[in-house]
Amino acid sequence: MKKLLFATALGFLLISCTKKETLSGTILVENVSIVDVETGExxxxxxxxxxxxxILDIRTADGNVDYEVGTVIEAEGKFLIPGLWDMHTHPDDPEVWRMNPKQEEKDRLMPLFVVNGVTGIRDMGGxxxxxxxxxxLYKxxxxxxxxxxxGGPLLDGPNPMWDGSVGINSPEExxxxxxxxxxxxxxxxKIYSLLPRETYLAVSDYANEIDFPFVGHVPYTVPPSEAAQTGMKSQEHLLEILKECSDAPTEEFMASLQAIDDRIERSNRLNDFRLNTFNTSKADSLYGVFKEYDIWHCPTLSMWYKNAWYEDEIPKDADxxxxxxxxxxxxxxxxxxxxxxxxxxxxxxxxxxxxxxxYLKMVNRMNQKGIRMLAGTDMGANPLCHPGVGLHNELSAFVEAGLTPTEALKTATINPALFFEIQEEYGTVSQGKIADLVLLNGNPLEDINHVRKIDLIIRDGQVIDSAKIAEIKNSIKAENAYPWRE
Ligand SMILES: [Zn+2]
Incomplete structure (x- = not known):
């Protein structure tokens, strides 16, 4: 009895003598559930x-601190994730220059990333x-x-595939x-498909010599394993993997292809052959090379999906x-x-x-093998790869492929930060990092599609709340509501 009284008295003493700490800042996000994208907790x-x-301070909301702030965001029942990154975009896709876009029309694509929670992008050609x-303009x-x-223009061969590319005429250039x-x-x-082998090797040699990153399409004349060995930092779209991991067509088969007049029919037959002879043990050893050389992969699954099912998708994406x-x-x-x-x-x-x-199976296996993935949409010329929402689609596709929601979230948060070596400032919700944040009305660890349930965005410490998001989206829609001038 005596002991208990003493403890109570001491407790009272502690409470009455502890002065509450006061912290001041510009914004307080209160009572929120933080999604730790590194641990999945x-x-x-x-x-x-x-x-x-x-982000000045993060601590459990236990009432022991007084806050002096300009804006309080009551976030009970909501979920905070780091701002998302789309690691393969073309907001100024040179392929679309033939449609005579005006500069201000391209400008209007920028806010669409942010209001959909995409606070960082990698521009892959423009x-x-x-x-x-x-x-x-942002600053x-x-x-x-x-x-x-x-990355600026695509580096392509002497006769580039698209407008706006730099065609390199020889290795010496x-x-x-x-x-x-x-x-x-x-x-x-940004390396592109038609770069001749010797020129690619000259570019990669020089870039390695001066320690400058190069990424992109594995050229037609370079197998993905060799691209990895020569230090291509990220490979895009899973290109050329099918070719490296299937049987080499026999001369007889190639002769039978040549006998077919229709070019598309020839290409269908060749792809069928490769799909039918795709060899998973060859693929596993290729993934081993990717792992050994620590190559990043940006598969752009949602781009492949929208293209393959375009007719079904167009009515769904009308809005x-x-x-x-x-x-x-x-x-x-x-x-x-x-x-x-x-x-x-x-x-x-x-x-x-x-x-x-x-591709879904490849991505699942590569993930199992520990190959690091980047979420990218190929937004630009490719149909239905939307600025902002396309990234949500890509995360869903990763989960469809077999990644957990945590693994999928990594591809658009901590992985891009690690890729650019800016993990001290970006990639997680942590003290000392830049306040690029997305507040969600659903737990993305339970269902990755909850990344679509955006309550508000914070970009560089500026709050864009739901009313502001609606206002921005409505004004973009209104400004874009006129016919295309041919
Ligand atoms: Zn692209």
């Missing part, structure tokens, strides 16, 4: 204090000057835009081309298309789009669908 009942553009302009407070890392792009301010080099500038609405139709040719050829479509099913 939920940290309930947290107070996140933001000062300016930085006009570097335009990207630099977007970054300046001046004139345009809502994500943080951008950009490689050094000068790379130097001039770096001088223009690119963050990395989203309304947010696009007219030149892009027009380009995302078979009438104009180079990726939507031969839609009346049923075998051609069937092959694309079979390829997608294989």
């Amino acid at each position: 939920l940290l309930p009942n947290q107070n996140v204090l933001i000062q300016g553009d930085t 006009d570097i000057k335009l990207v630099q302009r977007w970054c300046s 001046e407070g004139k345009l809502l835009a994500p943080k951008i890392f950009a 490689a050094k000068q081309v790379v130097d001039s792009l770096i001088a223009e301010g690119v963050d990395f080099l 989203l298309v309304e947010y696009l500038p007219p030149y892009l609405k027009a380009y995302w139709t078979p009438e104009h789009n180079d990726h939507l040719q031969y839609r009346d050829n049923k075998d051609f479509i069937k092959t694309k669908q079979r390829l997608y099913e294989l």
